[in-house]
Amino acid sequence: MLNMINFKLNGKNINLKIHPLKRLVDILRDDLQLTGTKEGCGEGECGACAVLLDDKLVNSCLVPAALLEDKSVLTIEGYRNTEKFKVLSACFEKAGSVQCGFCTPGMILAAEALLRQNPKPLEGEIRAALAGNLCRCTGYNLIVEAILLAAKEGEGLWSKSIDL
């Protein structure tokens, strides 16, 4: 069973003939070779596969193709071309927030989802926003520090929409 699915991916229109229940994480990684999105648990617990769907953070392992119709998906590959990414990337480096790196794409997109809504988050708000993203290396403090730093260094940038 294959259906035509139309959606926007990182600003570009995509038409795919695909099984309507195929998971977005598999579409990204297997069909489109966008391997920045990682699969950890495959059941919505770990956030490694997080992407933005119509500007909202979602776990791509829980999104079947049929839900993508007319929607817009932003993955780390699209986000990395933005000014906001450059700030987050520099701050993650500065704070030492990346060790194995497997959770990082999800963490970066969770940070974007937070900062867009709340450009000056408190530490507790950052922890709540990252609650669905597991990291087994850093102990989280380094990631929280990076986001606090990014809020400051990217001041004025966060409430702007993403221009790809």
Place this chain on the structure above:
Amino acid sequence: MVKVYRPLNLIEALDIRNNENTIVFAGGTDLMVKHREWSGAVPKFSTSLLFIGHLTELQTINIDNNSLKIGAACTLAQILNDKRIPDYLKLPIAQMASPSIRNMGTIGGNIGNSSPAGDTLPMLYALDAQLTIQSKSKTYAVGIEDFITGPGQNLLKPDEILSEITIPLSNYRQYYYRKVGSRKANCISKISFFALANGDAAQIHEVRIAFGAVAPTVIRSFEAETLLKGINKSQISERLNDIKSSYANLLNPVDDRRSTKIYRQKVSLQLLENFLLKELVW
């Protein structure tokens, strides 16, 4: 052959329900996990799927005459972000799952799942939520406590869709919610406890108490709530044992991989005690 339907509107969705046996798929945060296969493989379903999460008729939130009407396909995040909705209703939802799951998961899905550990359910029982059920031929309302009949069991018939949740609103001065789980985000509750109260220095005027994950369905006792009505603070302490034992008889928790019967029983009653003795402040 399993089919996947993505209807254009609610009428079309009800037509499909009328003609074929389907699983209703809203946010999919539970269904995609229950039916998942190996990485790279398509989730496996043995019944056709009807997607309703995109239907705008099911995504509206309205308040009139102190009555809140939430479309069944409203996401948990949408409810949390609605400034008109009172905090006591948002309290359990804010602790559910994670931001990314709350962006997809719907209130109708949590009710339809009818899990004893469903995190919106104690709040919905405590507030006497009414559910609107629609089929091609009729629309009717049913109370949530009548709708859910057991773990994963409810009255929804194959031709019906849960379309709306109606919640009577009031000014509750006291509200208390505790979810006990092994991780702050994304865990299924070992137990949960939700309570609302109104009163003054002299007496409790109204109290509503619901326990989650300690019986086949959420436990609420009108009898025990009546025992609490009209009494004052010192009388609560005097009658605490009676009140606790009236609830103890109703709780019937199980041992499972998340927790034990003894732990669930003990902690639930302790949360009741904490609410009555420590949280109620007038």
